[in-house]
Amino acid sequence: MPVTPDLLRGWGLPDPGASKNSRGRGFVVGGSMVSPGGVVLSGEAALRVGAGKVGVATTPDVAGVVRTTFIEAGVYEWPAGTKRAPRGWEAELDAADAVLVGPGLDDAAHARARLEAIAAREVRCLVVDAFAVGALPEIDRGRLPETLIINANLDEAALVLGREVDDPMRDAVEIAQTWDAVVHCYSAVAAPSGQVWRLDVGGAGLGTAGSGDVLAGAIAGFAARGVTPERAAVFGAWCHGRAGDRLSARLGLGFLARELVRELPAALTEIAPHAARAADQDEDHDRDDNPQERNT
Numbered sequence: 001m002p003v004t005p006d007l008l009r010g011w012g013l014p015d016p017g018a019s020k021n022s023r024g025r026g027f028v029v030g031g032s033m034v035s036p037g038g039v040v041l042s043g044e045a046a047l048r049v050g051a052g053k054v055g056v057a058t059t060p061d062v063a064g065v066v067r068t069t070f071i072e073a074g075v076y077e078w079p080a081g082t083k084r085a086p087r088g089w090e091a092e093l094d095a096a097d098a099v100l101v102g103p104g105l106d107d108a109a110h111a112r113a114r115l116e117a118i119a120a121r122e123v124r125c126l127v128v129d130a131f132a133v134g135a136l137p138e139i140d141r142g143r144l145p146e147t148l149i150i151n152a153n154l155d156e157a158a159l160v161l162g163r164e165v166d167d168p169m170r171d172a173v174e175i176a177q178t179w180d181a182v183v184h185c186y187s188a189v190a191a192p193s194g195q196v197w198r199l200d201v202g203g204a205g206l207g208t209a210g211s212g213d214v215l216a217g218a219i220a221g222f223a224a225r226g227v228t229p230e231r232a233a234v235f236g237a238w239c240h241g242r243a244g245d246r247l248s249a250r251l252g253l254g255f256l257a258r259e260l261v262r263e264l265p266a267a268l269t270e271i272a273p274h275a276a277r278a279a280d281q282d283e284d285h286d287r288d289d290n291p292q293e294r295n296t
Helices: 005-011 037-048 060-069 090-095 108-119 131-138 154-161 168-179 211-224 229-251 257-269 273-288
Strands: 025-029 053-058 074-077 098-101 126-129 148-152 182-185 188-190 196-198
Touching: 005 229, 025 037, 025 090, 025 211, 037 053, 037 060, 037 098, 037 211, 037 257, 053 060, 053 090, 060 074, 098 108, 098 211, 108 126, 108 131, 126 131, 126 211, 131 148, 131 154, 148 154, 148 168, 148 211, 148 229, 154 168, 154 182, 168 182, 168 188, 168 196, 182 229, 188 229, 211 229, 211 257, 229 257
Parallel strands: 025 053, 025 098, 053 074, 098 126, 126 148, 148 182
Antiparallel strands: 182 188, 188 196
């Protein structure tokens, strides 16, 4: 099924309510000295698509950077050698409506340890990204939360499949059914039922460092808001791609992931219910200003 603005408007989004507490909590686990910005991009993306609160757990050597660059987040330290979330803030992890693990991690063993520790908690919705996707084949599905979203690029999808990706649409369905998870891969979102959605937004500009972190954060943000896993993945992937289209039109090739994350609210506005009405009004206005068109 192709994803269109009309489809997304028809689905709609949860009422944001009157406070940040009514818009859901996201939590991002990741980061490394090599890629300290991954959790920042993901966390900000979750807020930019409407989540009310975001927490970030990262290693102590990265936490200072995150605190100064992502002042809206609650930042928690999780030493790399520990096998469980430290006492004192594990309640924040449990309270999250969606937990994203993977952005910025640069070590497979570290990613697996983080994934296993989170799987031991009572997590409502788990979004797996980047190095954490590669760790999935080493963990029994029964140990993971019931609600699971996998955000995989082509290389990460190949690790889960155990072979190269031949057809993103078909292979995303295979991963979804094997892992009983919603899967986003390249231009496809697939559900365990076999239903698949095709995305026709985005372009070469999205192939930039940090873009995947923005995408994963957007998906987690929609999940935190209470959107169903399938729709959270579709909404997140569409807004990410549409933000890239908007930047490409203005800047051409070479925009940065930090610019991409800031474009998400504008992309989201395009699929708000009032956007369709405004477009219709503009069309009617143009017709009124054009006597020839008015008389046809």
